[in-house]
Amino acid sequence: xxxxxxxxxxxxxxxxxxxxxxxxxxxxxxxxxxxxxxxxxxxxxxxxxxxxxxxxxxxxxxxxxxxxxxxxxxxxxxxxxxxxxxxxxxxxxxxxxxxxxxxxxxxxxxxxxxxxxxxxxxxxxxxxxxxxxxxxxxxxxxxxxxxxxxxxxxxxxxxxxxxxxxxxxxxxxxxxxxxxxxxxxxxxxxxxxxxxxxxxxxxxxxxxxxxxxxxxxxxxxxxxxxxxxxxxxxxxxxxxxxxxxxxxxxxxxxxxxxxxxxxxxxxxxxxxxxxxxxxxxxxxxxxxxxxxxxxxxxxxxxxxxxxxxxxxx
Amino acid sequence: xxxxxxxxxxxxxxxxxxxxxxxxxxxxxxxxxxxxxxxxxxxxxxxxxxxxxxxxxxxxxxxxxxxxxxxxxxxxxxxxxxxxxxxxxxxxxxxxxxxxxxxxxxxxxxxxxxxxxxxxxxxxxxxxxxxxxxxxxxxxxxxxxxxxxxxxxxxxxxxxxxxxxxxxxxxxxxxxxxxxxxxxxxxxxxxxxxxxxxxxxxxxxxxxxxxxxxxxxxxxxxxxxxxxxxxxxxxxxxxxxxxxxxxxxxxxxxxxxxxxxxxxxxxxxxxxxxxxxxx
Numbered sequence: 204x205x206x207x208x209x210x211x212x213x214x215x216x217x218x219x220x221x222x223x224x225x226x227x228x229x230x231x232x233x234x235x236x237x238x239x240x241x242x243x244x245x246x247x248x249x250x251x252x253x254x255x256x257x258x259x260x261x262x263x264x265x266x267x268x269x270x271x272x273x274x275x276x277x278x279x280x281x282x283x284x285x286x287x288x289x290x291x292x293x294x295x296x297x298x299x300x301x302x303x304x305x306x307x308x309x310x311x312x313x314x315x316x317x318x319x320x321x322x323x324x325x326x327x328x329x330x331x332x333x334x335x336x337x338x339x340x341x342x343x344x345x346x347x348x349x350x351x352x353x354x355x356x357x358x359x360x361x362x363x364x365x366x367x368x369x370x371x372x373x374x375x376x377x378x379x380x381x382x383x384x385x386x387x388x389x390x391x392x393x394x395x396x397x398x399x400x401x402x403x404x405x406x407x408x409x410x411x412x413x414x415x416x417x418x419x420x421x422x423x424x425x426x427x428x429x430x431x432x433x434x435x436x437x438x439x440x441x442x443x444x445x446x447x448x449x450x451x452x453x454x455x456x457x458x459x460x461x462x463x464x465x466x467x468x469x470x471x472x473x474x475x476x477x478x479x480x481x482x483x484x485x486x487x488x489x490x491x492x493x494x495x496x497x498x499x500x501x502x503x504x505x506x507x508x509x510x511x512x513x514x515x516x
Numbered sequence: 517x518x519x520x521x522x523x524x525x526x527x528x529x530x531x532x533x534x535x536x537x538x539x540x541x542x543x544x545x546x547x548x549x550x551x552x553x554x555x556x557x558x559x560x561x562x563x564x565x566x567x568x569x570x571x572x573x574x575x576x577x578x579x580x581x582x583x584x585x586x587x588x589x590x591x592x593x594x595x596x597x598x599x600x601x602x603x604x605x606x607x608x609x610x611x612x613x614x615x616x617x618x619x620x621x622x623x624x625x626x627x628x629x630x631x632x633x634x635x636x637x638x639x640x641x642x643x644x645x646x647x648x649x650x651x652x653x654x655x656x657x658x659x660x661x662x663x664x665x666x667x668x669x670x671x672x673x674x675x676x677x678x679x680x681x682x683x684x685x686x687x688x689x690x691x692x693x694x695x696x697x698x699x700x701x702x703x704x705x706x707x708x709x710x711x712x713x714x715x716x717x718x719x720x721x722x723x724x725x726x727x728x729x730x731x732x733x734x735x736x737x738x739x740x741x742x743x744x745x746x747x748x749x750x751x752x753x754x755x756x757x758x759x760x761x762x763x764x765x766x767x768x769x770x771x772x773x774x775x776x777x778x779x780x781x782x783x784x785x786x787x788x789x790x791x792x793x794x795x
Contacts, residue, residue: 228630230615231615233549233696234612238610241627245664248661256637256641259641264644272579312630319563321530322523322524323527324527327531330781333777334778337721337776338770339743340727341727341743342545342746343541344544345746345766346545346766349548350544352759355556355557355560356560359560360560367788391790395785396596397581399789421706427605448635450635450636450727451728454731470636470637471639471728471732474639474643480640485638487638487639490637494528497724
C-alpha cells in the first residue's frame with residue numbers, strides 16, 4: 204500500500220560518495236536543519252522523561268519519606284509483578300481493549316461502507332461522525348455516565364431496560380458503559396481510516412467478480428477484506444495502542460472502582476495519590492514495555508501482509 | 517443513475533442511524549445543561565431541557581472563577597501548544613515532503629513511535645522534575661509535555677498536505693534565481709496556509725482534549741484546564757455531583773469544537789487519513 208500511494212521521486216543522479224553535487228549537499232543540509240528543532244524537541248520531551256522514569260523505577264522514592272531515597276535495583280519491579288493488583292489491572296485493560304477495538308472494527312467498517320457506497324448524504328454522515336471525534340473524552344465520559352445514572356439518566360426509561368438498572372454500580376455494567384463510551388468516541392477515527400483503505404480497492408475487481416456471479420458478501424470477504432488488510436492492521440494498531448492506555452473514561456466513570464481499574468489508573472494512583480514515585484515509575488515503565496510489545500507484534504504482521512501483497516499484486 | 521425506492525429508503529435509514537449515533541450524547545448533554553437541579557430526577561425525558569430551557573446552570577458556571585479560570589487556561593495552553601507544534605512541524609514537514617536527505621524514514625517512524633507513547637509512562641518523571649524546577653502547576657509545565665502528541669500529529673498531517681502542493685511553482689521560483697529558502701518563504705508558505713490551518717485545528721483538538729497531563733501536573737486553577745476542572749467540580753455536598761453545572765461547562769467546551777469540525781470537515785478527514793494511511 205505504501206508503495207502504491209507514496210509519490211516516488213524520480214531518481215536523480217545517483218549520489219556517489221564525494222560525487223554529490225553542491226546543490227544536493229545543500230538540500231541535505233537544509234533538510235537536516237529544518238527537521239532538527241522538531242526532532243530535538245521530541246527527543247527531549249519523550250526520551251528524557253522515559254530514561255528518567257527508568258532511573259526513578261530503580262529507586263526507593265516515596266515522597267512521604269524523602270530521606271529514605273536509595274537505589275534498590277529491580278525490587279520495585281518485583282513488587283509490581285508479584286502483586287495481584289497489577290495482573291488484574293492488566294486483565295481489565297485487555298478486556299476493555301479487546302472488546303472496544305473489536306466492536307469499533309465491525310461498526311467502523313459498517314460506517315465506512317455506508318460512506319463509501321452511499322448514493323446520497325455522504326456529507327452529512329461524514330460531518331456527523333466527526334462530532335464524537337472532536338468531543339473531549341472527559342465530556343463524552345460524563346455524558347454517558349449521566350445517561351446511565353439511576354436517579355436522573357434517560358436510559359432507564361427506555362423500553363427493554365430494567366427500571367432499576369444501575370450499571371455503574373457493578374462490575375460488568377461498568378465495563379459495558381466504559382466500552383460503549385470508548386466505542387462511541389473512537390469509532391469515527393476507525394471508520395475514516397477504513398474508508399481511506401476502501402477507496403484503494405479497485406472497482407474493476409468488484410465488477411469482474413459480479414460478472415462471475417459472486418454475491419455481495421463473497422465480494423466483501425474475498426476481495427475487499429484481503430485488499431484492505433494493511434489498512435485494517437494500521438487502524439487496529441493505532442486503536443489498540445490507544446485503547447491500552449485508557450485513562451480518561453475510566454477515571455470519570457468509575458475512578459477504577461467495581462474492579463475496573465486499568466494499568467494507567469494504577470500508575471496514576473501510585474504516583475499521584477500514594478506519591479510513591481519509585482514504585483509508580485516501575486508501573487509506568489512496564490506499561491511502556493507492554494505498548495512496545497503490542498506495537499512490535501502489529502508491525503511484524505503489517506510487514507508480513509504488505510510484503511505478501513507486493514508479491515501477489 | 518436511477519435508484520429504486522428500496523435503495524433510497526435503505527440509505528435514508530443508514531444515514532439516520534449514523535446521525536442518531538453521533539448526536540445522542542451531545543443532545544443529552546445539552547438537554548441536561550438546560551435542566552434546573554430540582555427537575556433532574558423528576559423530568560427524565562431525553563428532550564426535556566431542550567423544550568423547557570432554563571439557563572441557571574450557565575449563569576452559575578460563569579458567575580465565579582471555578583470554570584472561567586480553567587477555560588482561560590485551556591484556551592491559552594492549547595493555543596500556545598498548537599502554535600509551537602505547528603511552527604516546528606511545518607519546517608520538518610517541508611523537508612520531509614520536499615527535500616531528499618538521509619534519515620527521513622527514521623524521522624517519520626520516530627514521530628509515529630512518539631505519537632503512540634503512553635502518557636502515563638512519563639507522568640511520574642514529569643511530576644518529580646516539575647516539582648523540583650518549579651514547572652509544576654504552570655502553563656509551560658503542560659505545554660512541554662503536550663509536545664509529545666502535538667508534534668508528531670502536526671508532522672504527519674502537514675507532511676500529507678505538503679505532498680499535495682503544486683511544487684512546480686517552487687521550482688519556477690528557483691529557476692528565477694530564488695534560493696531554496698526563499699522559494700519556501702515566498703511561494704510555498706501562502707500555498708500551504710490552508711493545510712497548516714487544518715493541521716492546527718487537529719492539534720488544537722488534541723491539546724484541548726488532554727486530561728492525564730493536566731490532571732497530574734496541576735493542582736490549582738493556576739494552570740488547571742477544563743477537563744480536570746470538570747472532574748473536580750464539587751456540588752452542594754461532597755456526595756452530590758453538580759450534574760447541571762458539569763453539563764453546562766461540557767457544552768461550552770464542546771460547541772466551539774463541533775462548529776470548527778463541521779466547517780472544516782472535508783479537510784480534517786483528509787488530514788486524519790492521509791497522515792495515517794500514507795505513513
